[in-house]
Amino acid sequence: MTSPVLYHAAEGVATITLNRPDVLNALNSALLLELRAAVERAAQDEAVRAVVLSANGRGFCAGADLAGRGTGLQDSGTLLRERYHPIILALRNMPKPVITSVNGVAAGAGMSLALAGDVVLAGRSASFLQAFSKIGLVPDAGSTYFLPRYAGEMRARALAILAEKIDAEEAHRIGLVWKVHEDEALPAETARLAAHLAQMPTFAYGLIKEALNASLQSDLPAQLEREATLQSRASKSEDVKEGVAAFLEKRKPAFKGR
Structure with missing residues (x-):
């Protein structure tokens, strides 16, 4: 079947x-x-x-x-x-x-x-x-x-x-x-x-979705705080380290999705 x-x-x-x-x-x-x-x-x-x-x-x-x-x-x-x-x-x-x-x-x-x-x-x-x-x-x-x-x-x-x-x-x-x-x-x-x-920063994409899913039920102060919290999580990811390094070295980043 x-x-x-x-x-x-x-x-x-x-x-x-x-x-x-x-x-x-x-x-x-x-x-x-x-x-x-x-x-x-x-x-x-x-x-x-x-x-x-x-x-x-x-x-x-x-x-x-x-x-x-x-x-x-x-x-x-x-x-x-x-x-x-x-x-x-x-x-x-x-x-x-x-x-x-x-x-x-x-x-x-x-x-x-x-x-x-x-x-x-x-x-x-x-x-x-x-x-x-x-x-x-x-x-x-x-x-x-x-x-x-x-x-x-x-x-x-x-x-x-x-x-x-x-x-x-x-x-x-x-x-x-x-x-x-x-x-x-x-x-x-x-x-x-x-x-x-599939080659991009998957972890950040997940956080972006989380922020957008909540945005229309939030007022501006709440959404600003949510962005700050999510950005804190994003800034600790391996992909951010790779993205910044690639930018400084003028090369294409090799994101791992984490």
């Missing part, structure tokens, strides 16, 4: 691939369980310094597999808490950078999953859809958190309420996507960026 999630780690990059292409990588329990395990594996592997979340087939993720659940939505809140939330939190709290590489449609919770990355890349034919209201549901898996912060409150409300599909260029224009690449170039561009990140 083919695994719904593939995992490959090499040269400091862990690539996690959604692998239910026949249903546009719709999220069922088996996929969610394996995805959580893969994300946690990448987080715990000290050799991994960058993570890529991608998908096989012609779509990134069509959202929850409603066909597999029928009309039994009474326990959607429990399902979210037990299956979805741990994945989103693990991606956001991952102490290393996460690239989401979006090919084709990212709808519903699939869009939430895409937005959970630190850097979102998209193919030219990618599309994004907050499909929830079309079937009487509320955006979930982090969408109501990510959308106002990335696109602004007015756009977030319109995307959630109108449930209109937007293309990659529009997603880029309103701040949901970092860069758009031609479809055929997306895998190579994703791999190039991941390889670059």
Whole structure:
């Protein structure tokens, strides 16, 4: 039986691939369980310094597999808490950078999953859809958190309420996507960026994520203190010593990620 999630780690990059292409990588329990395990594996592997979340087939993720659940939505809140939330939190709290590489449609919770990355890349034919209201549901898996912060409150409300599909260029224009690449170039561009990140100061990246995750819930004095605390930790790392030495010696640094 083919695994719904593939995992490959090499040269400091862990690539996690959604692998239910026949249903546009719709999220069922088996996929969610394996995805959580893969994300946690990448987080715990000290050799991994960058993570890529991608998908096989012609779509990134069509959202929850409603066909597999029928009309039994009474326990959607429990399902979210037990299956979805741990994945989103693990991606956001991952102490290393996460690239989401979006090919084709990212709808519903699939869009939430895409937005959970630190850097979102998209193919030219990618599309994004907050499909929830079309079937009487509320955006979930982090969408109501990510959308106002990335696109602004007015756009977030319109995307959630109108449930209109937007293309990659529009997603880029309103701040949901970092860069758009031609479809055929997306895998190579994703791999190039991941390889670059895997050579950079991973420990500092983890601290940067920690600071940014807390920033929108903090006032300025609290955030200034957080920056100082994190900077103190960063300044004691091996990577800082190497970075300063390389700067003074006018050479490329060889970061170790610690």
